[in-house]
Amino acid sequence: xxxxxxxxxxxxxxxVWSQSLKRTLNANREAFREEMLQELKATDFSDPWINKVLxxxxxxxxxxxxxxxxxxxxxGKYKTLxxxxxxxxxxxxxxxxxxxxxxxxxxxxxxxxxxxxxxxIYACLFQRSLCPKIRDVGPYEKVLNTLVNETYYDRLQNxxxxxxxxxxxxxxxxxxxxxxxxxxxxxxxxVLQKDGRLSExxxxxxxxxxxxxxxxxxxxxxxxxxFKIRGTGNSDNPFxxxxxxxxxxxxxxYPDDPDWQTIKDYDRLVPxxxxxxxxxxxxxxxxxxxxSEIIIHGSTIDPTFFRNTDFYPFTPSLGCMTAKEIWDPEAxxxxxxxxxxxIKATEVxxxxxxxxxxxxxxxx
Numbered sequence: 026x027x028x029x030x031x032x033x034x035x036x037x038x039x040x041v042w043s044q045s046l047k048r049t050l051n052a053n054r055e056a057f058r059e060e061m062l063q064e065l066k067a068t069d070f071s072d073p074w075i076n077k078v079l080x081x082x083x084x085x086x087x088x089x090x091x092x093x094x095x096x097x098x099x100x101g102k103y104k105t106l107x108x109x110x111x112x113x114x115x116x117x118x119x120x121x122x123x124x125x126x127x128x129x130x131x132x133x134x135x136x137x138x139x140x141x142x143x144x145x146i147y148a149c150l151f152q153r154s155l156c157p158k159i160r161d162v163g164p165y166e167k168v169l170n171t172l173v174n175e176t177y178y179d180r181l182q183n184x185x186x187x188x189x190x191x192x193x194x195x196x197x198x199x200x201x202x203x204x205x206x207x208x209x210x211x212x213x214x215x216v217l218q219k220d221g222r223l224s225e226x227x228x229x230x231x232x233x234x235x236x237x238x239x240x241x242x243x244x245x246x247x248x249x250x251x252f253k254i255r256g257t258g259n260s261d262n263p264f265x266x267x268x269x270x271x272x273x274x275x276x277x278x279y280p281d282d283p284d285w286q287t288i289k290d291y292d293r294l295v296p297x298x299x300x301x302x303x304x305x306x307x308x309x310x311x312x313x314x315x316x317s318e319i320i321i322h323g324s325t326i327d328p329t330f331f332r333n334t335d336f337y338p339f340t341p342s343l344g345c346m347t348a349k350e351i352w353d354p355e356a357x358x359x360x361x362x363x364x365x366x367x368i369k370a371t372e373v374x375x376x377x378x379x380x381x382x383x384x385x386x387x388x389x
Contacts, residue, residue, distance in 0.1 A: 047357070048263055048264070048266075048325045049325050049327075049352035049353070049354065049357045050354065050355070050357050051354040051355065054327040054329075054354070057327070058085075058327070058330075061081050061085055061087060062087070062090055062091050064077055064078055064081060065078055065081075065082075065087060065090075065091040065092060065094070065095045066091060066094070068094075068095065068098045070098075070102065072110075075099070075106070075110055076110070076113070078095055078099075079099075079110065079113040079114055079116075079117045080113070082095070082117050083116070083117050083235035083236050083341075084235045084264075084326070084341075084343075085326070085327075085330045086235075086330045086331050086334070087330075088121060088124070092124070093124070096118065096124050096125075099114055100114075100125075100129065103133065104136065108139040108141070108142055111137070111139065111142050112139070112141055112142050112145060112243075113244075115133075115142060115145045115146060115149060116145065116236045116238055116242070116244055116245075117236065118149075119145070119148070119149055119152065119236050119237060119238040120152055120236075120237045120238075122152075122153050125149065126153075127150060127153045127155045130146050130149050130150050130153070130155075131150070131155075131157070133146055134146045134147070134150075134157070140161070140162055140163040140164075140165065141165070141242075143161055143162050143165075144162040144163075144165035144168075144169060144242075145238070145242055147159055147162065147165075147169050148169065148172060148238065148239050148242070151169075151172050151173060156173055159173075164313065164314060165241065165314065167310070168239070168241040168310050168314070171303040172239060176303040176304070177239070177303050177304065177307065178206035178304065178385060179302070179303065179304040179385060180206070180304070180384075180385045180386055180387055181302075181304065181305070181384045181385060181386060183386075185296070185299060186384060186386070188296045188299075189294075189295065189296060189299065189305075189382065189384075190217060190221065190382075191221070192293075192294055192295070192296065193217060193294070193379060193380060193382070194379055195217070195218075195219050195220075195221060196219075196376060196377075197376055197377055197378065197379025197380070198216070198217075198254075198371060198374050198376040198377065198378050198379055199216075199217040199379040199380050199381070199382065200214055200215070200216060200217065200254070200271075200371075200380075200381045200382070201214070201215050201216075201217050201223060201381075201382050201384075202214045202215075202230065202232070202346070202381065202382065202383040202384070203215075203383075203384060203386040203388065204232045204247075204249065204383060204384070204385055204386070204388075205385065205386075205387075205388045206385050208231075208232055208233035208234075208237060208246045208247075209233060209237075209334065209335040209336050210335065210336070210388055211229050211230070211231060211336060211339060212229070212230055212231065212232045212346075212383075212388070213227045213228060213229055213230065214227075214228045214230050214321070214346070214367060215227055215228070216370055216371065216374065219376070224370065226366070226370060228348075228363045228366055228367040228370075229339075229348075229349050229363050230321070230339075230346045230347060230348055230349070230363060231336050231339040231340070231341060231342075231346070231347045231349075232246060232247040232346055232383070233246055233247075233336060233341045233342075234246045234247070234341055234342060234343060234344040235341040235342065235343065237341075240307050240308075240311055240316075240344070241307070241310050241311055241314050241316075242314075242316075243314075243315070243316055243344070244343045244344045245316075245344055246344065247319060247344060247345065247346055247383065248275075248307035248308040248310070248311040248316070248319075248383070249304050249305065249307045249308065249383045249384055249385055250304075250305050250306055250307045250308030250309060250311075250382070250383060251276075251291065251294050251295075251305075251308055251309075251380050251381070251382055252273035252274065252275060252308055252319065252380065252381040252382075252383070253273065253274050253276075253282065253285050253378075253379075253380055253381075254271060254272070254273050254378040254379060254380060254381055255272040255273065255274055255279075255378070256271075256272055256378055257269050257270065257271055257272065257368065257371075258270045258271075258272045258320075260320075260322060263325060264324065264325055264326055265322045265323060265324065265325070266322075266323045266324060266325040266350065267323075268322065268323035268348070268350065268359075268362055268364040268365050268368070269364070269365070269368045270320045270321060270322040270323075270364075271320060271321040271322075271367070271368070271371070271381075272320050273319055273320060273321070273381050274317070274319075275308055275309075275311055275312030275316060275317065275319065276290060276291055276308070276309055276312040276313075277312045277313065278312060278317050288309070291306070291309050294380065304384070304385050305384070308383070316344070319344060319345050319346075320345050320346070321345065321346040321348070321364070321367070321381075322342070322345055322346070322347065322348065322364065323347075323348045323350040323362060323364040323365075324339075324340045324342070324347050324348065324350050325350070325352065326340040327340075328340055328351075338351065348362060348363040348364030348365075348367070349361060349362070349363045350362045350363075350364060
């Protein structure tokens, strides 16, 4: 049986590696870029076309490459779209006030009845420094209020960070990530060693979603707070690539874990004086609002899509943690990978998996 599992793993690895190599070659990247631009021009309004362009525009930063015509075509049909597609339309243009204006958003709010879409419209308005009274957003109300008063983005001081780390079980392998509330800034992950100190090796990662939307929203930025680590895995998504992933899960995401379901389970990881801290509880709110499948992974996306961003040559994701992976554009070989560097460090550690803690901190 073990023999067949090994063969299956090798076949998977060969298949995904082959797809990844193809995507990282210059010629194929240029062809893919042209394919995406042609998709934007198609405007056939079929469900597959709408789904694809609303994913592609933020995922490949196509705002300056033909998205304006697509935007105009879709906003004219906004009311006729299904709720899920309205949500992804709002997500795609969350922080693009040059496309989606406050006036347009206010008009959408007047007629929007879907709770999740209403909540995202409010978040878009807050991002444009507009603060209408929040109503009819169901479970999103508490999180939206923290966005208004900006406690959602509080940074933790070093002495409080150390108090939180002391509560983690050192017999387990825990990871600690430091991020800036401005997710255009590069964050980092370190291993919490058995002696309670953070590893000297620091692994750079991007915690920004392509949408840059708040972390309570599906496909928004990575939440701060606590995640449980399920283990390592492999992705069949060629944009993630062949590098081994680290799979995390939010509270309540897996019913088969009885110790990671309730606010009491979450509170036991937090010093009493910090319980309820909005920044530390982003991951709890995200779990309550049904976010899922947030992993630590590599990337084969062409970084030149994001050449004019602060986070270049990193590439954003759909809300996960993305490693710096640089591929040889001529040969397709992986040259740099903070993902593989982190994986190697965890493999030699030997302890069973524990938690991932992500905190906002002043980054130098």
